[in-house]
Amino acid sequence: MKLYPLFADLKGLPVLVVGGGGVARRKVVALCEAGALVRVGAPQLEPELAAWADDGRIAWLRGAYESAWLDGVWLVVAATDDRELNARIAADAGERRIFANIVDDAALSRFHVPAIVDRSPLTIAISTAGAAPALASRLRETLERVVDHAFGELVRLAQRHRARITGRFVDLAERRGFYGWLHDGPVLSLLRRSRPLDAERALLGALQAPSGAAAKGSVVLVGAGPGHPGLLTLSALRALGEADVILHDQLVSADVLAMARRDAERIDVGKRCGGRHVKQEHTHQLMLMHARAGRRVVRLKGGDPFVFGRGGEELAFLRRHGVDVEIVPGVTAAVACAAFAGIPLTHRDHAQSVCLATAHGKDVADTLSGSVLANARQTLAVYMGVEKLEMLAAQLLAHGRAADTPVALVENGTLPRQRVVAGVLRDLPALAKQHAVATPALLIVGEVAAYAREHTWFGELVDAPKGAMPSVAEEACMEVA
Numbered sequence: 001m002k003l004y005p006l007f008a009d010l011k012g013l014p015v016l017v018v019g020g021g022g023v024a025r026r027k028v029v030a031l032c033e034a035g036a037l038v039r040v041g042a043p044q045l046e047p048e049l050a051a052w053a054d055d056g057r058i059a060w061l062r063g064a065y066e067s068a069w070l071d072g073v074w075l076v077v078a079a080t081d082d083r084e085l086n087a088r089i090a091a092d093a094g095e096r097r098i099f100a101n102i103v104d105d106a107a108l109s110r111f112h113v114p115a116i117v118d119r120s121p122l123t124i125a126i127s128t129a130g131a132a133p134a135l136a137s138r139l140r141e142t143l144e145r146v147v148d149h150a151f152g153e154l155v156r157l158a159q160r161h162r163a164r165i166t167g168r169f170v171d172l173a174e175r176r177g178f179y180g181w182l183h184d185g186p187v188l189s190l191l192r193r194s195r196p197l198d199a200e201r202a203l204l205g206a207l208q209a210p211s212g213a214a215a216k217g218s219v220v221l222v223g224a225g226p227g228h229p230g231l232l233t234l235s236a237l238r239a240l241g242e243a244d245v246i247l248h249d250q251l252v253s254a255d256v257l258a259m260a261r262r263d264a265e266r267i268d269v270g271k272r273c274g275g276r277h278v279k280q281e282h283t284h285q286l287m288l289m290h291a292r293a294g295r296r297v298v299r300l301k302g303g304d305p306f307v308f309g310r311g312g313e314e315l316a317f318l319r320r321h322g323v324d325v326e327i328v329p330g331v332t333a334a335v336a337c338a339a340f341a342g343i344p345l346t347h348r349d350h351a352q353s354v355c356l357a358t359a360h361g362k363d364v365a366d367t368l369s370g371s372v373l374a375n376a377r378q379t380l381a382v383y384m385g386v387e388k389l390e391m392l393a394a395q396l397l398a399h400g401r402a403a404d405t406p407v408a409l410v411e412n413g414t415l416p417r418q419r420v421v422a423g424v425l426r427d428l429p430a431l432a433k434q435h436a437v438a439t440p441a442l443l444i445v446g447e448v449a450a451y452a453r454e455h456t457w458f459g460e461l462v463d464a465p466k467g468a469m470p471s472v473a474e475e476a477c478m479e480v481a
């Protein structure tokens with residue numbers, strides 16, 4: 001079956017929906033949104049339809065179907081579960097040359113209702129001519145993600161300035177070039193950032209520029225999350241799909257990089273202790289150089305750019321040099337590792353606050369104050385701590401933390417090779433040594449860390465022999481008793 005695609009203007013036109021159930025309601029909603037005058041014919045209406053009939057939003061033809069209901073309507077939707085009745089409606093409509101849609105019956109339908117992505121005034125319609133509706137919905141979901149709400153606003157903006165744009169770019173090729181910039185550049189990005197006034201200003205500015213709009217580069221600081229590609233945000237995916245250049249950290253996993261635009265240039269600016277080492281200043285210069293060359297730069301960082309990621313420095317540097325910057329948060333290691341190890345970072349019974357801390361730096365005492373170390377009802381998540389475990393444990397004990405405080409080390413969190421090493425504070429350095437825990441690993445200290453023993457659901461659990469510490473389940477039992 002080959003269908004002729006059609007977008008119909010139903011404003012002010014009478015249409016008929018036969019059926020009073022949930023399916024009919026969905027059809028009614030779409031028809032009302034299009035401004036049609038909807039009549040619903042059915043012996044009974046489901047509650048919402050009944051309410052709309054009461055307040056006059058729709059007209060209710062009460063009773064059993066009769067062909068006179070079709071008088072004067074432009075189209076009809078049959079949404080009853082009576083096949084015979086549906087067939088009768090289709091036949092009656094055919095006789096009167098009225099377009100009929102019979103729900104779930106492609107063969108009887110004169111018109112089909114596509115799956116849509118609604119970014120009014122932009123509408124994307126998808127049809128498989130009734131052959132594979134599930135595939136149509138799958139495609140719709142995909143498009144929903146790619147064509148976000150900013151596109152609707154972009155279309156409205158373009159509509160408002162259309163005459164001006166046509167007047168400014170009489171030459172067709174030039175106009176096409178301008179639209180290319182408009183559809184793909186800073187205007188869309190400003191709309192996504194909820195800055196419609198700036199977006200409009202950018203458009204007007206480009207219209208006044210001497211020779212059209214010069215390509216303007218930009219940088220997006222993107223949090224790549226801890227490694228599992230499923231933890232990328234939709235905004236991160238979009239930025240990766242649009243990037244010309246990607247400057248990524250070493251921590252960013254190959255699976256995540258694989259999600260980026262194929263022909264994007266990828267540059268590893270991973271800062272390694274020892275080996276090759278790209279200085280922060282060099283990263284700054286690279287971002288600046290590519291942005292100034294008009295490229296869309298993605299600065300891709302492990303976890304979240306603003307959690308021990310030097311994102312703040314990069315933001316300030318770029319803004320100082322007049323570069324347009326956008327920031328996409330990512331799932332930070334503490335949140336991701338805890339989730340993948342079944343550890344609730346806060347828990348009514350055990351911890352009312354969380355501290356994200358780093359053990360990086362010469363003296364941990366510089367960063368971790370006594371109150372942070374001593375607080376037994378606070379979960380401590382320590383980044384970059386693998387090489388400092390001995391000192392960390394000693395400090396915690398010195399500040400009065402109990403030797404049997406639960407701890408968990410999550411190594412390669414969310415990656416296929418994730419390992420969780422669980423134990424108690426007293427044994428922490430020995431455990432790490434025994435199991436050769438290596439970076440990247442996140443340390444979680446606090447009562448909630450005991451959850452890992454019972455609830456790690458991803459990767460491997462290395463459970464230290466249970467000593468003085470009761471398991472969470474045992475504790476729960478004791479509470480009940």
Ligand code: SAH
Pocket residue numbers: 226227251301302303304305306307308309331332333334337382383384385410411412413414415439440441442443
């Ligand atoms: N911006 C990042 C942190 C960078 S600091 C974020 O928000 O997550 C680097 C430290 O993060 C590592 O030393 C380690 O402690 C932690 N980390 C990052 N990814 C990790 C992972 N997949 N598993 C365990 N720890 C991780």
